[in-house]
Amino acid sequence: MKQGFTLCAVLLFCHLGWSQDNIVKGKLLAEESSPLSYANIVLYQLADSVISKVEVSDDQGQFAFHSVPDGSYYLEASFMGYEDLVINDIELSDGQEKDLGNQRLSTESLDLETAVVSAQRSLVEIKPDRMVFNVQGTINSSGENAIELLRKAPGVLVDNNNNISVLSRSGVLVYVDGKRLPLGGEDLSNYLQNLTAEQIDRIDIITNPGAKYEAEGNAGIIDIRLKKDENFGANGSVSGNYSQGTYARGNLNASGNYRNQSFNVFGNAGMYDQTGFFNMKFNSLQNGLNLIQNFRNKNIADGINFRLGTDWFVGKNHTIGFLVSNRNYNGINRSTDRISIAPSSAALQIDSLLSASNFGENNRDQNTYNINYTFNKDHQTLNVDLDYGRFRNTSERFQPNEYYDASGTTLLSSRTNTFDTPQDIDIYTAKIDYETKLGDLKLGMGGKLSKVSTDNTFLFYDLVDQIELLNNYRSNHFVYDESVYAGYLSLNGQLTDKLSFTTGLRAEQTDATGDLQAFLEELQEPPVEFKYLQWFPSAGLTYQVTAKHVLALNYSRRINRPDYNVLNPFNNKQSELSFEKGNPFLQPEIVNNIELGYTLAYRYNFKLAYSYTTDQITRLIAPSEEDPRASFITWENLATQKVYSANVSAPVQMTKWWNAYMNLNGSYINNQADYGGEATVDVQVWNYNIYQQHTFDLFKGLKGEVSGWFAGPGVWGGVFRYDVQWSLNLGLQKKFLDEKLNIKLSLQDIFYESGWSGVSEFNGLISAGAGRWDSRRVALSASYNFGNQKVKSRKRKSGLEEERNRVEQE
Numbered sequence: 001m002k003q004g005f006t007l008c009a010v011l012l013f014c015h016l017g018w019s020q021d022n023i024v025k026g027k028l029l030a031e032e033s034s035p036l037s038y039a040n041i042v043l044y045q046l047a048d049s050v051i052s053k054v055e056v057s058d059d060q061g062q063f064a065f066h067s068v069p070d071g072s073y074y075l076e077a078s079f080m081g082y083e084d085l086v087i088n089d090i091e092l093s094d095g096q097e098k099d100l101g102n103q104r105l106s107t108e109s110l111d112l113e114t115a116v117v118s119a120q121r122s123l124v125e126i127k128p129d130r131m132v133f134n135v136q137g138t139i140n141s142s143g144e145n146a147i148e149l150l151r152k153a154p155g156v157l158v159d160n161n162n163n164i165s166v167l168s169r170s171g172v173l174v175y176v177d178g179k180r181l182p183l184g185g186e187d188l189s190n191y192l193q194n195l196t197a198e199q200i201d202r203i204d205i206i207t208n209p210g211a212k213y214e215a216e217g218n219a220g221i222i223d224i225r226l227k228k229d230e231n232f233g234a235n236g237s238v239s240g241n242y243s244q245g246t247y248a249r250g251n252l253n254a255s256g257n258y259r260n261q262s263f264n265v266f267g268n269a270g271m272y273d274q275t276g277f278f279n280m281k282f283n284s285l286q287n288g289l290n291l292i293q294n295f296r297n298k299n300i301a302d303g304i305n306f307r308l309g310t311d312w313f314v315g316k317n318h319t320i321g322f323l324v325s326n327r328n329y330n331g332i333n334r335s336t337d338r339i340s341i342a343p344s345s346a347a348l349q350i351d352s353l354l355s356a357s358n359f360g361e362n363n364r365d366q367n368t369y370n371i372n373y374t375f376n377k378d379h380q381t382l383n384v385d386l387d388y389g390r391f392r393n394t395s396e397r398f399q400p401n402e403y404y405d406a407s408g409t410t411l412l413s414s415r416t417n418t419f420d421t422p423q424d425i426d427i428y429t430a431k432i433d434y435e436t437k438l439g440d441l442k443l444g445m446g447g448k449l450s451k452v453s454t455d456n457t458f459l460f461y462d463l464v465d466q467i468e469l470l471n472n473y474r475s476n477h478f479v480y481d482e483s484v485y486a487g488y489l490s491l492n493g494q495l496t497d498k499l500s501f502t503t504g505l506r507a508e509q510t511d512a513t514g515d516l517q518a519f520l521e522e523l524q525e526p527p528v529e530f531k532y533l534q535w536f537p538s539a540g541l542t543y544q545v546t547a548k549h550v551l552a553l554n555y556s557r558r559i560n561r562p563d564y565n566v567l568n569p570f571n572n573k574q575s576e577l578s579f580e581k582g583n584p585f586l587q588p589e590i591v592n593n594i595e596l597g598y599t600l601a602y603r604y605n606f607k608l609a610y611s612y613t614t615d616q617i618t619r620l621i622a623p624s625e626e627d628p629r630a631s632f633i634t635w636e637n638l639a640t641q642k643v644y645s646a647n648v649s650a651p652v653q654m655t656k657w658w659n660a661y662m663n664l665n666g667s668y669i670n671n672q673a674d675y676g677g678e679a680t681v682d683v684q685v686w687n688y689n690i691y692q693q694h695t696f697d698l699f700k701g702l703k704g705e706v707s708g709w710f711a712g713p714g715v716w717g718g719v720f721r722y723d724v725q726w727s728l729n730l731g732l733q734k735k736f737l738d739e740k741l742n743i744k745l746s747l748q749d750i751f752y753e754s755g756w757s758g759v760s761e762f763n764g765l766i767s768a769g770a771g772r773w774d775s776r777r778v779a780l781s782a783s784y785n786f787g788n789q790k791v792k793s794r795k796r797k798s799g800l801e802e803e804r805n806r807v808e809q810e
Contacts, residue, residue, distance in 0.1 A: 022092035025064035026100030028057050028077055028085075035061030036105060038548060038601045039079040045739060046072035046089075056603065056653075066656045067697050068092055071739065079105055131155065131605075131649070133203040146192035146200065146224060148775075151727075151754075152691055152709060153203055154663035155647050156222070162189035163619070163716070166207055166219040167645045168667035168687060169611050170618070171560035171589065173217030176224050177323075179368070179387060180214070183425075187393065187565065190364065194303060194329055196251045198239050198781065199270060201227045207609070208538070208554045208595050211488040211504025212433060212444060215536040218560045218591040218613060226307065227255055227268065234258045235787030243748075243779035247298075249274030256787075262313055269306040275299070280771035286764060287628040290347040292340045293578065293769075301331035309370075317377040322370060329364040333397075337575040341629055350406040356575030360397040366390070379437040391425035401576045415576070416463040417471075424455040425564075441493035444504070448486045454564040455479055458572075472519035474571065480564040482512040502540040508559070509533045514567050514584050528567075528584045534559055552597040562586040562617055566635040580633035587637050589615045605649040616641040618671070619717035622679070623765045631765055638673040638681060638718055657697040664690050671718050679763040685721060687714030705731040705746075722758035727751075727775070742783045749775040 024043065028036040039057045043065050052073060057063045070093045077085040082105040092098060133153045151158045157165045164172045174181045174188060183191055204223040206213070213221060236256030243249050255268035275298070282293040309323035337356040342349055367390045375382040400416040433446035460474035490504035515527040540554040566582050573579040591613040598606045616638035624630035645667035652660045666688040673681040693707040708728040715721050731746035757770035 021095060022068040022070065023064060023066055023097040024068055024073070024075070024090060024092070024100065025062070025097070027102050028061040028063065028079070029102050029104045030082070031104060031106060033104075035059070036079050036082070037061055038603065039063075039077055039105075040602065041065075041075065041077045043068065043090075044074050044076065046074050056601075069701050069739070070094070075100070077103065077105065082106060130204050130206040133205065135197055135200045135202055145197065146195040147189065149197055149200065149203065150192070150222070152707070153205060153222075154649055154691060155205060155207070155665050157689060157711065157714075162192070164222065166205060166222070167607075167609050167611075167647060167665065168643050168669055168714070169219035169591070169593070169613075169645075170616075171218030171558075171591070171613075173214075173221045174224070175221055177226055178223060179370070179389075180216075180429075183391070187364075187391075187423075190329070190362075191327075191366070194272065194301065194327070195224070196241070196253070196270065196272060198241055198251060198253050198783070199226055199268070199305075201225045208540075208556045208593055209558075210502060210538050210540075210556070211490045211506040211536070212446065214448065214450075214484070214486060215506055215508055215534070215557075215559050216561060218558050218589060218593075218611070220558075220593075232259050233787060235785070237783055237785045239781065239783035241779060241781040243777045245774040245777035246277060247275035247774060249276065263310060264313075265310045267306065267308040269304070271302070271304045273302040275301075276774045278771065278773045280769055282767050282769035284631060284765060284767040285344050286623045286631060286766070288344050289629060290342045290344045291577070291629065291631075292342075294338045295335065295574070295578075297333065297335040299331060299333050301329060303327065303329040317375055319374040319376075321372045321374075323368075323372075324370075325368045327364070327366045329362070329366075331360075331362040333358065333360040333362065335574075337578060339575065339577055352406065352412065353404040353408050354401060354575060354577055355404065356399060356401045358397055358399050358574070360395060362395045363393070365392045379442075381433075381435045383431075383433045385429070385431045387427070387429045387431075389425070389427040391423075391427075393423040393425075395419070395421045395423075397421075399573065399575070417573070418461040418463055418468055419573075420457075420459040420461070421572075422457050424453075426453045427451070438491070441491055444488075444490035444492070446488055448484075450484045450486075452482045453480075456564060456568055458568075458570040470519075473523070475519045476568075476570050477517040477519075478564070478568040478570065479515045479517070480512070480567060482510070482561070484511075485509040498544045500542045502538075502542075502554075504538045506536040506538070507533065508536065510561065510588075512561070514564075516569065516584060525584075530561075530588070532588075534590075548601045550599040550602075552599070553595070554597070555592070555594045558591050558593065560589045560591070560617060562588065562635070566617065571632070577627065577630040578632070579630070583635050586617060586635060587615045589613055589617050589637065603651055605647075607647040607649075609643075609645045609647070611641075611643045611645075613641040613643075614639070616671070616718075618681075620681075620719060620762055621760045621765060621767055622763045631767070636673070636675065636718070638671055640670075640672050642670040644668045654694075659695045661693045662691070664688070667714075669715055671715065673718065675763075677763070681718050681762070683715055683719055683721070685713070685715045688712040701735060703733040705729075705733070707731070716758070719762045720758050720760040722756055725754055725756055727754040737784075740785045742785075744779075744781045746779045748777045748779065752776040 028039050030036055037057055037059045041055045041057060041063050042051055043053045045052050053065045053068065055063045055065055073090040073092065075087040075090060085103055085105050087100060090098065131154055135149060147158060147162055150156050150164060155167050157168065163170065166172055181188060181191065202225045204225060206221040206223065209221050238254045240252045241250060251270060251272035253268060253270035257264060257266035278297045280295050284291045305327040307323065307325040309321060311319050311321040313319055335358040339354040340350050341352050369388045371386045373384040397419040400414060402414040403412040404410060405412060429448065429450040431448040435442060435444045456478040458476050460471045461468040462471050486506060486508040488504060488506040492502045494500045510530060510532055512530040513527050516525060518524045536557045538556040540552065543551045545551060566586060567584050568582040569584050571579045571581045591611050593609065593611045595607055595609040617635055618638050619633060620636055621631060621633055624632055645665065648664045650662050652662065654660055669685050669687065671681050671683040689709060689711040691709045693705065696704040698704050708726065710726040711724065713721065713723055727749040728751055729746060729748045730750060731744060733744045735742050754775045755770065755772035759768045
């Protein structure tokens with residue numbers, strides 16, 4: 001099974017041929033006429049600037065694109081330390097072989113901070129400060145959501161509760177379009193599950209952010225970039241997707257823009273309708289009892305979303321823009337939780353059964369507003385952003401708990417509860433960033449003010465004779481306010497021709513208050529306050545050993561603050577014997593990260609990393625002190641966590657018609673904590689995961705794809721040791737109507753092996769469990785591009801912009 005990805009790729013496609021249509025070839029030279037080897041060459045479709053093919057020049061600087069369909073194209077070639085080369089108006093038809101001859105690239109000042117150091121841009125780009133996962137580079141993204149895409153992203157791991165880690169480090173900060181999402185826990189998971197792959201352009205994975213970025217997020221930042229069209233004239237696209245697993249899901253999306261020399265107006269809108277399930281089973285030993293839990297959940301949801309923005313180009317150096325977005329979600333959740341109770345010495349002698357049914361209605365309305373200003377002139381840039389986010393969530397649940405005898409036919413007792421849990425979140429931010437040249441160096445400085453207010457009401461009702469009676473003992477009102485005042489300085493530049501550096505220092509003052517307002521005076525506790533100033537240094541060195549070998553060493557100190565989801569101590573019940581609650585006394589966790597990277601031939605990336613975390617916030621399963629039959633999930637601070645990790649990322653061209661991408665990540669994790677008695681954590685575990693994608697040029701423009709991931713045993717949270725998981729996906733893609741219509745068909749998780757299983761042992765509770773969801777699916781998607789898509793505006797180097805402007809004027 002472990003060798004299934006490559007083996008299936010070979011067996012499935014080795015018999016298929018490929019058709020040779022048009023050929024584009026040439027040779028890249030430096031100004032002194034020496035060949036430029038391992039340069040990136042990208043062939044774009046002229047109509048919509050979509051990547052057609054990617055190649056790398058060989059040792060003699062030569063390159064060739066084979067099997068290029070008839071059409072109009074332009075070519076871009078790039079090499080670190082040289083101006084980009086653009087060749088326009090490449091017309092191909094009737095099996096033509098077009099020789100572009102010798103092409104020379106002009107030298108420029110070396111800027112390792114912004115240089116792209118990997119080819120294979122169609123799927124993954126390796127940059128000095130981030131890894132870019134291009135969603136549209138994989139056929140098998142069709143019909144998926146953001147959570148499912150993150151499972152495929154290099155170095156990213158998503159656990160059974162949809163918690164995200166990078167390079168085996170937890171505490172990831174999630175951004176959308178460069179803006180932090182003020183969500184965590186289940187709210188973040190729900191948001192990402194309702195963000196479709198068709199709306200996403202790429203995912204940036206920043207494992208060691210510099211001083212410019214806020215210090216929150218131990219494992220760094222995942223920035224999900226949504227599609228935004230910047231083509232000149234009027235342009236647009238429509239897309240739709242339908243997928244079928246156990247249940248169906250589908251979505252429709254439309255986007256468009258109009259751009260001229262004075263402004264760009266852009267927007268998109270979408271709607272979705274989906275049904276899914278999640279089932280899990282646990283066998284637990286605690287307090288002399290054996291409990292077998294079967295949980296089944298079905299969720300039906302629909303929603304709409306839109307984004308509308310504009311950029312005004314005020315002269316050559318000023319841009320003013322605004323952006324407004326809305327996401328609406330309406331969901332119905334039905335679940336059953338059935339628990340059999342028996343003595344641990346005789347697990348088959350069932351004493352009683354608990355059956356808890358849940359029916360819930362959830363509504364989420366999320367609005368964000370942004371005003372921004374950019375100034376750019378003579379190596380000076382100034383960016384100002386003002387943001388406001390308004391999140392309104394409501395949830396109502398009905399939950400009867402019924403106890404039966406061992407046969408399950410005689411009702412012993414019952415208790416019915418209802419829950420009303422509205423939640424309001426408001427987030428305000430103001431940010432300014434300034435960069436300028438300081439001699440041969442680049443100086444950066446800026447600041448950020450942010451305020452997050454969350455208002456959580458938890459109303460617990462006992463249903464007696466069909467009348468809801470408020471239970472003041474179990475109800476509460478939790479208000480959490482957090483203000484962060486930040487400022488930073490950064491300095492980047494060249495020490496020698498081969499050695500460059502980045503350094504920065506960020507200071508953040510945090511003022512936060514968690515106020516739990518009980519409904520009974522005897523339960524009232526004083527507010528929990530956090531006031532502290534923290535300093536976050538970062539530094540990096542990049543050494544270009546030769547033209548093909550680059551070394552990079554980076555260090556940063558970061559923080560992960562507990563949010564409202566893990567601080568609120570109310571009991572969120574799945575049943576009377578299974579619930580979760582927060583911990584208002586959690587402390588922020590501090591991590592020191594260091595990474596050593598090596599890039600070979602601008603294609604192959606190797607990284608070693610070490611992180612040391614104090615007060616690691618982790619998820620634990622523990623027995624309840626109130627009921628010997630009950631268990632709950634909570635959050636605690638580990639004393640320390642050490643993570644050693646290694647990552648390899650490699651695009652490989654097997655043949656002219658077979659391209660592959662492979663990513664391998666391995667780690668060693670050591671979790672330590674002692675809460676007294678049996679409540680100790682002493683876990684050491686090795687873990688590895690692999691992602692592969694194989695893309696094949698078949699015949700008559702048809703493309704095939706085999707992709708999959710494999711995750712070896714590891715640990716989630718503090719003590720849950722999980723077993724092997726893997727998934728294999730197949731896909732086909734064909735374009736029609738001058739490549740404006742794109743059709744994709746994919747089969748996902750065809751062997752249905754992406755489910756999880758594992759064991760947790762903590763504080764006298766041993767719990768073994770497994771879970772599955774609706775991951776095996778067949779998906780069909782279609783997208784159509786229309787409009788005047790001739791020249792796409794990009795933020796690139798001045799030489800490239802001048803060449804584009806010249807061609808446009810001619």
